[in-house]
Amino acid sequence: DVKVTQSSRYLVKRTGEKVFLECVQDMDHENMFWYRQDPGLGLRLIYFSYDVKMKEKGDIPEGYSVSREKKERFSLILESASTNQTSMYLCASSFEREGRDTQYFGPGTRLTVL
Amino acid sequence: AQTVTQSQPEMSVQEAETVTLSCTYDTSESDYYLFWYKQPPSRQMILVIRQEAYKQQNATENRFSVNFQKAAKSFSLKISDSQLGDAAMYFCAYRSARNTKGGSEKLVFGKGTKLTVNP
Numbered sequence: 001d002v003k004v005t006q007s008s009r010y011l012v013k014r015t016g017e018k019v020f021l022e023c024v025q026d027m028d029h030e031n032m033f034w035y036r037q038d039p040g041l042g043l044r045l046i047y048f049s050y051d052v053k054m055k056e057k058g059d060i061p062e063g064y065s066v067s068r069e070k071k072e073r074f075s076l077i078l079e080s081a082s083t084n085q086t087s088m089y090l091c092a093s094s095f096e097r098e099g100r101d102t103q104y105f106g107p108g109t110r111l112t113v114l
Numbered sequence: 115a116q117t118v119t120q121s122q123p124e125m126s127v128q129e130a131e132t133v134t135l136s137c138t139y140d141t142s143e144s145d146y147y148l149f150w151y152k153q154p155p156s157r158q159m160i161l162v163i164r165q166e167a168y169k170q171q172n173a174t175e176n177r178f179s180v181n182f183q184k185a186a187k188s189f190s191l192k193i194s195d196s197q198l199g200d201a202a203m204y205f206c207a208y209r210s211a212r213n214t215k216g217g218s219e220k221l222v223f224g225k226g227t228k229l230t231v232n233p
Contacts (some may be wrong), residue, residue: 022119028226031219033221035222039223040123040225042205042206042223042224042225042226043223044223045220048219048220050219058220066146090159092159101147101219102149102161102164103161103221104161105151105158105159105160106156106158107158108158
């Protein structure tokens with residue numbers, strides 16, 4: 001079974017803090033993704049990566065950065081957390097082969113910024 | 115840019131009955147993939163069913179089936195014999211089939227439909 005894990009299920013941070021969210025997948029997937037999920041807005045893509053050290057902006061990259069130094073790990077960084085970044089953050093990974101493009105999701109991190 | 119619309123924020127169904135969740139999408143591409151994902155309360159999002167646009171036959175996975183109408187850009191999900199465990203948020207998603215790095219890998223999601231199953 002594919003496993004995508006996220007470092008924390010719940011996180012509480014203060015405004016202005018630097019926040020790291022970690023995601024690890026164990027199936028040698030090329031692609032990894034970070035989404036945020038808010039009620040009534042669905043999932044919105046923040047950043048994704050299709051290879052080590054490669055990153056692409058998604059739909060809402062402002063206020064976030066990412067790092068992918070190893071194939072299995074994709075980190076989301078909030079340089080200076082703000083209250084409007086309170087949300088559920090979902091990580092996902094997928095193969096880069098035709099017919100094997102299903103995205104597998106982690107359990108999510110619910111981040112609260114006070 | 116592609117968009118995905120789920121017009122039903124909430125739906126409910128009686129246990130053992132059938133329910134259909136709607137999804138429409140907008141794209142100028144001819145080849146793409148469509149997905150339905152399920153997110154149970156406090157649990158991980160999982161794939162329910164997948165459809166390739168070039169296939170005319172509707173995908174089926176046990177009690178889950180789709181009605182894919184390419185010309186109408188419609189992709190509805192039918193759940194037969196609904197069970198309590200089907201209660202979840204359901205997301206429709208689109209992915210381009212273009213084989214280009216740095217763009218085609220991503221999914222475009224609808225805003226979701228919350229399905230309640232009544233005993």
